[in-house]
Amino acid sequence: MKYSEIFQPIRLGSITLPHRVIMGSMHLGLEGMPATAERMIAFYGRRFDGGACFITTGGISVNHEGKGSNIFFNFQKDEDCKELSIVAEALKPKGIFCAQLFHAGRYSYHRELVAPSALRAPINRYIPKALSEEEAWKTVEDFGDSAVRAREVGFGAVEVMGSEGYLINQFFSPVTNQREDYFGGSSEKRMNFAIEVMKNIRKKVGNDFPVVYRMSGIDLIPGNPTFEEVITLAEKLKETGADALNIGIGWHESRIPTISMLVPRGAWAKISGKIKAKVKDIPIIASNRVNMPETMSRILKENEADILSMARPFLADPDILQKIKTDQEERINTCIACNQACLDHTFKEQMVSCLVNPSANRELEIDKLEKAEKKHVVIVGSGPGGLESARVSAGRGHKVTVLEATDRIGGQLNLAAQIPGKSEFFETIRYFQNELKALGVEIRFGHKATVESILDLKPDAVIFATGVKPREFVLPGIEKKKTASYADYLSGKFTPGEKVAVIGGGGIGCDVAHKLTEEEAPTIETYFQKYNVPTYTEAKIQPEKSERKVSIFRRSGKIGSGLGATTAWALLQELENKDVGFYTSLSYKEVTDKGLVVETKKDGALTIECDSIILCAGQLSEVGVYEQFLQKNVGIPTFLIGGAKDASGIDAKRAMLEGFEAALSIGTRRN
Numbered sequence: 319m320k321y322s323e324i325f326q327p328i329r330l331g332s333i334t335l336p337h338r339v340i341m342g343s344m345h346l347g348l349e350g351m352p353a354t355a356e357r358m359i360a361f362y363g364r365r366f367d368g369g370a371c372f373i374t375t376g377g378i379s380v381n382h383e384g385k386g387s388n389i390f391f392n393f394q395k396d397e398d399c400k401e402l403s404i405v406a407e408a409l410k411p412k413g414i415f416c417a418q419l420f421h422a423g424r425y426s427y428h429r430e431l432v433a434p435s436a437l438r439a440p441i442n443r444y445i446p447k448a449l450s451e452e453e454a455w456k457t458v459e460d461f462g463d464s465a466v467r468a469r470e471v472g473f474g475a476v477e478v479m480g481s482e483g484y485l486i487n488q489f490f491s492p493v494t495n496q497r498e499d500y501f502g503g504s505s506e507k508r509m510n511f512a513i514e515v516m517k518n519i520r521k522k523v524g525n526d527f528p529v530v531y532r533m534s535g536i537d538l539i540p541g542n543p544t545f546e547e548v549i550t551l552a553e554k555l556k557e558t559g560a561d562a563l564n565i566g567i568g569w570h571e572s573r574i575p576t577i578s579m580l581v582p583r584g585a586w587a588k589i590s591g592k593i594k595a596k597v598k599d600i601p602i603i604a605s606n607r608v609n610m611p612e613t614m615s616r617i618l619k620e621n622e623a624d625i626l627s628m629a630r631p632f633l634a635d636p637d638i639l640q641k642i643k644t645d646q647e648e649r650i651n652t653c654i655a656c657n658q659a660c661l662d663h664t665f666k667e668q669m670v671s672c673l674v675n676p677s678a679n680r681e682l683e684i685d686k687l688e689k690a691e692k693k694h695v696v697i698v699g700s701g702p703g704g705l706e707s708a709r710v711s712a713g714r715g716h717k718v719t720v721l722e723a724t725d726r727i728g729g730q731l732n733l734a735a736q737i738p739g740k741s742e743f744f745e746t747i748r749y750f751q752n753e754l755k756a757l758g759v760e761i762r763f764g765h766k767a768t769v770e771s772i773l774d775l776k777p778d779a780v781i782f783a784t785g786v787k788p789r790e791f792v793l794p795g796i797e798k799k800k801t802a803s804y805a806d807y808l809s810g811k812f813t814p815g816e817k818v819a820v821i822g823g824g825g826i827g828c829d830v831a832h833k834l835t836e837e838e839a840p841t842i843e844t845y846f847q848k849y850n851v852p853t854y855t856e857a858k859i860q861p862e863k864s865e866r867k868v869s870i871f872r873r874s875g876k877i878g879s880g881l882g883a884t885t886a887w888a889l890l891q892e893l894e895n896k897d898v899g900f901y902t903s904l905s906y907k908e909v910t911d912k913g914l915v916v917e918t919k920k921d922g923a924l925t926i927e928c929d930s931i932i933l934c935a936g937q938l939s940e941v942g943v944y945e946q947f948l949q950k951n952v953g954i955p956t957f958l959i960g961g962a963k964d965a966s967g968i969d970a971k972r973a974m975l976e977g978f979e980a981a982l983s984i985g986t987r988r989n
Contacts, residue, residue: 324339329601335625342374346361355401366412369638373414376418379421399471403471415474434488439570478516490508490543491542493541513554530562532563537569565586565590588842603624604625650749651746652748654742656971658673695717735747789937795909821871828881829889831868863896955984
């Protein structure tokens with residue numbers, strides 16, 4: 319076995335895990351949906367069946383005030399415990415199902431939130447009520463009581479959420495704890511809340527019930543605890559009964575990316591490694607941006623962790639462990655850390671899914687589908703939507719033929735992968751190359767589809783995934799500067815100069831500006847230097863200089879609007895740090911020998927020097943062959959998906975979901 323170190327057993331309290339990977343906590347957004355319990359059983363059961371041995375739920379609040387929002391389960395509500403019992407009992411034969419004990423503190427998105435001190439979080443509009451000392455002790459009891467309820471409900475373990483800036487973490491930090499009582503006033507007293515929670519839980523559940531403690535290894539907020547304080551807390555948690563320490567990284571309000579594409583793979587295991595070097599005799603768990611076997615293997619071999627916690631990689635591919643174990647890593651559907659269908663959905667209180675795996679959290683609906691009647695499905699285009707429709711169609715038993723006009727699959731994924739930090743899209747392309755081959759999908763390259771060539775294949779259904787093309791942009795004098803579309807630049811056909819005007823400030827424009835100012839993605843070492851991570855208490859982005867002067871222009875709206883909520887801030891921060899100029903609320907006038915002339919509402923006429931222009935001014939749907947096919951009126955079921963269906967705001971998430979849905983509807987009906 320190539321990665322045998324991943325599959326070594328390890329003791330965690332009273333249980334033995336058969337390998338070194340657990341599925342970490344992720345809020346699924348299923349609470350309150352029809353058939354919640356059945357959906358959870360289908361989702362988690364699929365991950366257990368794929369090889370997971372230990373799975374932690376999304377946060378379950380220990381009391382009403384601790385809910386992250388109104389859609390969280392609450393251990394104090396009997397109706398919630400009844401539903402959780404159905405799930406836990408159904409999953410018990412499959413592996414260890416672990417409940418995360420959660421209190422959001424000042425991160426709660428409801429008006430009854432509480433915290434160590436009455437300090438509003440920068441990411442929340444509500445000001446919390448400061449807990450009295452009596453209320454703090456009552457909350458300690460609530461954690462212990464919830465652990466007991468978790469065991470009674472049928473869970474096989476609990477994890478205490480003491481990281482990511484939630485309540486327990488807020489007590490530990492001098493930034494959020496301004497108390498002068500047993501739970502604050504000095505470094506030692508700020509640890510007391512975490513220690514008392516751990517003591518209370520262990521006292522109430524006994525020594526044989528596994529308790530994992532998720533503690534913050536580094537908060538990434540200026541002024542927060544030092545490394546020495548973190549180690550002291552870790553030792554005390556071990557002494558008071560923690561069976562393992564799961565090392566969390568950063569707060570939600572931190573201005574340092576921790577889980578997005580911008581973060582090098584496995585970077586934050588360096589923090590768990592520092593803790594592991596100091597804290598002995600219990601497993602140390604690493605998480606964040608661990609998505610491929612090479613990274614998993616390196617972390618274990620370099621003693622940066624004993625166990626790896628992965629959440630989104632199991633969302634992307636429930637069979638990831640089975641594929642590693644059987645030396646089929648080339649067929650892993652890799653988590654690309656885009657956050658678009660998972661964390662972005664969580665913060666909108668929507669059901670979580672996955673950009674590269676739209677079947678995630680739709681397992682129940684898929685299970686209810688009847689077996690498909692075999693058809694011949696022809697797919698025009700092999701961008702993200704076309705690839706997913708080909709995969710699902712073939713998986714349903716259909717014969718599938720893909721017509722691709724170029725010499726490679728992937729469509730605009732190939733362009734996106736050129737952006738620094740977005741090379742993960744190459745993994746998506748690699749996955750589809752191997753998966754479609756294994757499923758017997760025929761791909762005809764260099765085939766520019768026509769109505770006649772499609773009909774010659776005698777299809778039973780046709781899916782048009784023909785994508786988009788850059789919108790033309792006309793401006794007086796534009797020929798005076800080197801000019802190209804974003805597609806020509808990202809495909810290597812255009813080399814810009816030193817002063818570049820990017821016309822169009824949406825997601826593509828921001829990505830282009832990122833590549834213009836940072837040609838290569840950072841290594842772990844340079845990433846930590848960029849954010850001053852080794853200081854612990856003063857981690858923040860450090861000024862950088864770009865060799866190019868780049869300016870982004872947008873007629874109206876905010877620069878970067880349309881980017882994912884959990885990732886946009888990080889990209890915009892990178893651009894601002896490279897002194898990229900942002901111009902909006904304007905009209906374009908002309909291009910002169912000096913540069914681009916615009917009329918702004920704020921400053922009137924401006925001339926911005928440039929020697930090159932890159933056009934990111936929107937896209938148009940490629941629908942020519944689709945419209946011709948419809949005119950034939952041949953009576954064949956026809957689907958239009960992705961950017962071809964609607965170019966406005968198109969992204970891979972929508973394209974792949976539409977491809978998934980179109981493929982499922984062919985030759986089948988629901989029970």
